[in-house]
Amino acid sequence: MVIPEEDLFGLADxxxxxxxxxxxxxxxxxxxLRRRRHAVRALGVTAVVGGVxxxxxxxxxxxxxxxxxxxxxxxxxxxxxAPALLPNPMSCLVDGDGRxxxxxxxxxxxxxxxxxxxxxxxxxxxxxxxxxAQGARYDFPPSDCGPVAEMxxxxxxxxxxxxxxxxxTVRVSGPYSTPSxxxxxxxxxxxxxxxxxxxxxxxxxxxxxxxxxxxxxGGYWELRAEGIDExxxxxxxxxxxxxxxxxxxxxxxxxxxEALPAxxxxxxxxxxxxxxxPEPDVGPTWTVQVGESAAVQTGFMCHLEVREAQGAGFDxxxxxxxxxxxxxxxxxxxxxxxxxxxxxxxPEGVPMNDLTWEPAPGYVARMDCEYWDGPAPGTLxxxxxxxxxxxxxxxxxxxxxLPPE
Amino acid sequence: MRAEFTSFxxxxxxxxxxxxxxxxGEAVLAEDAVAEAFARAWSRWPQVRACDRPAAWxxxxxxxxxxxxxxxxxxxxxxxxxxxxxxxxxxxxLSAAHALWDAVRRLDRRERALIxxxxxxxxxxxxxxxxxxxxPGTVASGxxxxxxxxxxxxxxxHEEESW
Numbered sequence: 072m073v074i075p076e077e078d079l080f081g082l083a084d085x086x087x088x089x090x091x092x093x094x095x096x097x098x099x100x101x102x103x104l105r106r107r108r109h110a111v112r113a114l115g116v117t118a119v120v121g122g123v124x125x126x127x128x129x130x131x132x133x134x135x136x137x138x139x140x141x142x143x144x145x146x147x148x149x150x151x152x153a154p155a156l157l158p159n160p161m162s163c164l165v166d167g168d169g170r171x172x173x174x175x176x177x178x179x180x181x182x183x184x185x186x187x188x189x190x191x192x193x194x195x196x197x198x199x200x201x202x203x204a205q206g207a208r209y210d211f212p213p214s215d216c217g218p219v220a221e222m223x224x225x226x227x228x229x230x231x232x233x234x235x236x237x238x239x240t241v242r243v244s245g246p247y248s249t250p251s252x253x254x255x256x257x258x259x260x261x262x263x264x265x266x267x268x269x270x271x272x273x274x275x276x277x278x279x280x281x282x283x284x285x286x287x288x289g290g291y292w293e294l295r296a297e298g299i300d301e302x303x304x305x306x307x308x309x310x311x312x313x314x315x316x317x318x319x320x321x322x323x324x325x326x327x328x329e330a331l332p333a334x335x336x337x338x339x340x341x342x343x344x345x346x347x348x349p350e351p352d353v354g355p356t357w358t359v360q361v362g363e364s365a366a367v368q369t370g371f372m373c374h375l376e377v378r379e380a381q382g383a384g385f386d387x388x389x390x391x392x393x394x395x396x397x398x399x400x401x402x403x404x405x406x407x408x409x410x411x412x413x414x415x416x417x418p419e420g421v422p423m424n425d426l427t428w429e430p431a432p433g434y435v436a437r438m439d440c441e442y443w444d445g446p447a448p449g450t451l452x453x454x455x456x457x458x459x460x461x462x463x464x465x466x467x468x469x470x471x472x473l474p475p476e
Numbered sequence: 477m478r479a480e481f482t483s484f485x486x487x488x489x490x491x492x493x494x495x496x497x498x499x500x501g502e503a504v505l506a507e508d509a510v511a512e513a514f515a516r517a518w519s520r521w522p523q524v525r526a527c528d529r530p531a532a533w534x535x536x537x538x539x540x541x542x543x544x545x546x547x548x549x550x551x552x553x554x555x556x557x558x559x560x561x562x563x564x565x566x567x568x569x570l571s572a573a574h575a576l577w578d579a580v581r582r583l584d585r586r587e588r589a590l591i592x593x594x595x596x597x598x599x600x601x602x603x604x605x606x607x608x609x610x611x612p613g614t615v616a617s618g619x620x621x622x623x624x625x626x627x628x629x630x631x632x633x634h635e636e637e638s639w
Contacts, residue, residue, distance in 0.1 A: 074626040078576060079595035082498070083491065092511040094485045098478065100511070101518030360614065404510060423584060443621070 098445035154291055157220035157347060159247035167456070177356060179206040181468035181476055188357045188377045191472065192438070194462035196455065199362035204466075204473040208355050220247055226324040227339035227372040228307065228331065229390055230298070236395045238409065239298025239323060241307050245325050246290025246315035246344055250283055264308055273301050274333075280304040290315030292324075297392055303332055313345065329471075336439045338390065350355045354379035362441075373440035373459070380435045397453060399460045403426035406453055428460055436463065477499045481521055485514055492538060498580060498592040500538045513538035529603055536607045550584065579629040587622040594619055635639055 089387040102268060120189045181189065184206035191201060211342040224242045230237030248269075262271035262282070269284035282304065292313060296304035306458030310330030315324050326337065359372035390396070425439035438460060442449045451459070489510060496506035513534045517524045550557050580591050585610075601619070605612040615631045 073577070073620070073623040074630060076595070076623075079591065079623070079626075080598075082576060082580070082591075083494065083598065085598045092489075092507065093483050096483060097511055097514045098481070100515035136629050202617075225506075443625075 084385050097183060099261060105246045105373075115279065140290050141322075156246050156248035157218065157345065159293075160219040160222050160348060166427045169288060175207050179208050181206050181473070183320060184209075184357050184468075188355065188379075188434055189437065189465050189468070190357065190375065190377055190430055190463040191359050191363065191470075192373060192440075193460055193464050194374060194459060195361060195371070195373060195440075196451070197362070199371050199373070200474075201361050201472055202358035202474060204476075205358045206355055207358070218347050221348040223341050223345040224339060225322070225341040225345070225401065226311070226337065227390075228326070228335045230332070230334040231335075234395075236393045237390050238392065239296070239335070240295045240390070240392065241299070241304065241332075243292065243294050244345075245292035246286070246288075246323055247315070247468050248287065248289070249292070250291045264305065265311075271291055271301070282308050284308075286313055286315065288315045290323075299332065306330070307332060317344070325360045360421050369430045369445065371440070371442055373438065375436060375438045375463070377430065380429065380433050393424075397457065399426065399428035399457055400430075404457075404460070406456070424456075426453075426456045430460070430463055434465055436460070477521060480525070481518055484525075484530060488534065491515060492531065492535055494534065494596040495592040496538050496542060496558045497595060498577070499539065499585065501581070505542055506538075509538045510534070510541035512541045529599070531597070532599055532603045532607050535597055535599070539607070575630065576626070579626050580631065583622055583625065587618060587625070590615060591622055591626075593614070597620045 147396075181204065185241075191204070210420070220245075224244055228241040228244040230239040234416045260271050264271075264284045265286075267284055267286070269282055272281040273279070280294075280301050282294045285291045290313070292311075294305070294308050294311075295306060302410055307326065310326055312325040314321065314323050316410050320342075322340050322342055324340070327330070327369070331337070355378075357377040358366060359373075359375040361375075362371045369392060377457065390405065394405050397404050397406045406424055408424055423439065423441065425437055427435065427437045430436045438456070439450060440456060442448050449457070453461075470475070493506050493510045496510055497503045500506050500509070510580070516537055517530065517534050524533050555592075580588060583591065589608060590604065593607060594601065595600045599607065601615045602612055605615045608615070
């Protein structure tokens, strides 16, 4: 019982939502992007030739320096003029992992995937075949913006719900030398925050609030809140203690304990201002799928992805709504909703979760396993998922359990 | 060159906005992201126009842009019920399509993306695999799974249908 394809093509016949923007504005924006890209390249040449200290710091990202190795803020003046901060990564084309990943990945031979990543689950509740075992490599084009600050949540607050999962978060990012993005959301509205002009975006459906603003010391900040309303987010923002050039040992963003909203706690706090973003990860990835081939449309399915770790592991900053910290192999792991999922995701209305853990130092694995029908549809229980995760083992490229390459 | 880009934009932008609306759940976010993606296409039009399918390139950029707008996990964790349905509820000829849209919006993000790229953006499966960075077989099985789930959701409307 499936929906016919001709019906699905009918989706395209529905009236579009808002009309597309006038092409003149798009072309004008494209022209600005092109000029900015050329300007960034010119800036790079100037910095190398001139050896200007500040510009050299700005370009350090090209050498792969990490944020905690570069005390950007320590070199800046405390006057309001121009702290030596890096451009806001939000003004650039970067996706959730800080990559400009619109170049499709390249499939690579299994033998090219590091052995430590070449994992398969060995203890599954069903004797389902492995239908996909694929290595890939991502290559990333140069950023349109040149070196930008590393994506760092300078301060993260979180509250837990009755089930122990995260029920609300507040993330503070900055300080940056530029505002968050130069386009903004269509429903951005001017606002006031901390006695200064600010931009606010409130999504009432998903209970998502964003504030962006500039501080008198020249640093730009952004606050994103999920699970609390505008008033709650605004109260946190007003109480923040921010410093774009903090003394050594002092974090750039703090909140007095008495200003924490009820139920919230500080789960992550950056020790320094964001430094240059590291080069995009171009490492390999490994994907395994159990069951659910084109010929098997029901029953059990398991999907495992392994990649090289980027930055910190599972600290509080990584937690999102619904996540719980659990233990896999004696190390912290995250258990929470599949990306973009909701309790209505599964046809039976069962919440869909996935497990993220470190199968080996330097690697991160994400796995979801579920039944699409049967007596217990939906994601396997956490205990079973942990057992499967702890059962993963490396395989040879020509292991007979893998499908033909 | 500008006329060529304008024609490309006018032909593809509405379809891509509709597709991304289905994926992200927000028409305004989709429109922003698609506009930005087309702007980036224009900023490097000689390269983009040489692609096999420039619309797929734009869709890939728009998908990334939509993610960057709300950054990291936040945007991924939007609730499926937030997916907006196009207006025109008074048109009885579109009632079935509206019901289908409502069913699609309850799929998870990955399946919504597959449905949107295949049936709204009209991309072939191998292009969808490139856009999403997943194996072609995963596209095929994911689409089949999504169609099956939609069939269940919309039953008995489609109960006579079969593979």
